[in-house]
Amino acid sequence: MKGGRTLTFRYHTSDKLTNLQAQSLVSKLTYSLEGISACYLDGENQDIVIHANDDSNRSQIEDTVLLLMEQERTIRTLKSRVIRNVSTNDDNYKSPFPGASYHPDWSFASDGSVRRDFAVMLYQSIDGILSNLAMERHAKYRKYPSMIPLKTLDKCGYVTTFPQNIYLVSEIPHQSDILQKIKKTGDVESNLRQSQYALSPAVCFHCYEELAGQTLEHPVILTALGTCYRHEATWRLGNQRLNEFSMREVVLIGTPDFVESERNWWVDCIWKLFGDLGLTGRIETANDPFYFSDDAAKAQHQQMANMKYELVVEVDGGTQTFSIASFNNIREALCKPFRITDAADKPLHSGCIAFGIDRWVFSLLKKYGEDPGKWQPHIAEMMRFS
Ligand code: ATP
Ligand code: ZN
Ligand code: MG
Numbered sequence: 001m002k003g004g005r006t007l008t009f010r011y012h013t014s015d016k017l018t019n020l021q022a023q024s025l026v027s028k029l030t031y032s033l034e035g036i037s038a039c040y041l042d043g044e045n046q047d048i049v050i051h052a053n054d055d056s057n058r059s060q061i062e063d064t065v066l067l068l069m070e071q072e073r074t075i076r077t078l079k080s081r082v083i084r085n086v087s088t089n090d091d092n093y094k095s096p097f098p099g100a101s102y103h104p105d106w107s108f109a110s111d112g113s114v115r116r117d118f119a120v121m122l123y124q125s126i127d128g129i130l131s132n133l134a135m136e137r138h139a140k141y142r143k144y145p146s147m148i149p150l151k152t153l154d155k156c157g158y159v160t161t162f163p164q165n166i167y168l169v170s171e172i173p174h175q176s177d178i179l180q181k182i183k184k185t186g187d188v189e190s191n192l193r194q195s196q197y198a199l200s201p202a203v204c205f206h207c208y209e210e211l212a213g214q215t216l217e218h219p220v221i222l223t224a225l226g227t228c229y230r231h232e233a234t235w236r237l238g239n240q241r242l243n244e245f246s247m248r249e250v251v252l253i254g255t256p257d258f259v260e261s262e263r264n265w266w267v268d269c270i271w272k273l274f275g276d277l278g279l280t281g282r283i284e285t286a287n288d289p290f291y292f293s294d295d296a297a298k299a300q301h302q303q304m305a306n307m308k309y310e311l312v313v314e315v316d317g318g319t320q321t322f323s324i325a326s327f328n329n330i331r332e333a334l335c336k337p338f339r340i341t342d343a344a345d346k347p348l349h350s351g352c353i354a355f356g357i358d359r360w361v362f363s364l365l366k367k368y369g370e371d372p373g374k375w376q377p378h379i380a381e382m383m384r385f386s
Contacts, residue, residue: 006037007052011065014046020077022046025068030233031164031291032064033057037235071293078303084271084283087318107370108362112242115361118370122361125383127225127248130355133269134223134250137262142224144206147197152209155337158201164291165230167199167243199229203249204352211253212338216348219254221262225357239362240322246357252350253340256331259349263329266353267309270325277379279313279363281321286310307331313359315366324359328352 013022022041026048029039038051050061107119115123131141147169153159159166170192172178178191200206203226211220228247237243252262271283286308287299302308307330310323329351334340336347368375375383 005054007055007058009050009052009058009061010042011048011050011062011069012045013041013048013069016069016073017046018077019046020079021072021075022048024075024077025072027289028068028072028291029065030236032068033061036061068293075293075296076300077296078287078300080284080286080303082282082284083309084267086275086280086282087314108365110238112237112244112358118372119361119365121372122364122383123246123357126355126357126360126364127246128384129273129382130248130250131223131225133273134221134248137221137250137265139221139223139250142207142210142222144200144203144224144226146200146227146229148200148205149209150196150198152205153198153201156205156208156334157337158205161290161292161295162201162288165201165232167201167229167231169195169197169199171195200226201228201230202352202354203228203247204251204354207249207251207253208334208338208340208350211340213340215341215343215345216253217343219252219258219262221253222251224249240320240356240359242358245359248355248357250353252352253335253348254350255342256349259329259331259351263327263351263353267327270311270327270353274311274313276382277364278376279367280318281311281313283309283311283327286323286326313363315363322359323356324363325353325355328354 013025017025026039026041029048029050033039033050035053035057036050037053038049040049041047042049048065050065052058052061107116109115150159150168153166171194172182172188172191173193182188182191203224206224206226207222210222225246225248227244229244232241232243250266252259254262267283274281285303285306287302288308290296290299307328309327311325311327312321313324314321329349331349332347333350335350340348340350342348368379372380
């Protein structure tokens, strides 16, 4: 079927995949195809629908869908379990908030290119609340660079597990003839080389590098706000999904009991904050977006062992949902390769609480609008801008 110049391709999955498998397949296809402008599951018949920019890569799309579908059939995809829930349909939910005005291109440009005025204040307010909570938990403050050595990411297993998300940094060699060539031809691309750095996809990896090789006698909590970068499919970018975003992380390192109980403190505390801010949604078990089918067991393990919880917000009356925070207990996974140990030389446990600040700002603007004077006074007061 043709719609303008865009072509729509449909692939039946209901005879081959469960609904969860089909959802998982869609999230992998998102990172598997170029030259498309949409990829989603048709809710009625579980078809995978792909909008292609033209007909030139039809067979490549088809081959990829069929190949990944065969792989997906062999994977048992586990359903998320909801552990906290306040739904948009609850009695006390009122949406849109009376008086809410929202003009996406005014303070929160939907393409992520600029934040203005009130939206900038909201970034500071949200981060202020989170960083004060971290201070209450005796966290130590940190600030890390945007670039991270590839060696560090490699040690975290990131390069081979999530290559689809990495932004690498290239550089021009300090070599006179190459610099001259660029000056003369303007051709940068064929004179580049890969640097030793990537743009950091998360904040916590820096903490492990900082503490590498140390023996810790007491638990450590570090917190930092950072800019994170992820290569997302171009057609999915906008509003809450950006390729550059602000993340505050609280990183926990200590005994297994310490990490788990501290993570649970954060789950309870942030759930209360979420409710006090009048937001609706749920906390549920989750797994990282593993791309390769041979990492499927890791995803199952994360789900079954409650290693990752996500706080999922509902906006626009529940028609849009996305995670605004994750609460991760990764056990020995990173303390081991970074040799962060207890006094008996055993790897410690660790975890992190990660907040996507842009998504908190976006959710609040969506819910209450852009005029701070119209916000409910108690919420304005919580945000400290009243
Ligand atoms: P998602 O499920 O939305 O793809 P994720 O599971 O990859 O995100 P984490 O690795 O847990 O996310 O990152 C922590 C937090 O960072 C997320 O809960 C979210 O708030 C934020 N985040 C992640 N990716 C993006 C993005 N592309 N744009 C804006 N915020 C993001
Ligand atoms: Zn983290
Ligand atoms: Mg996720």
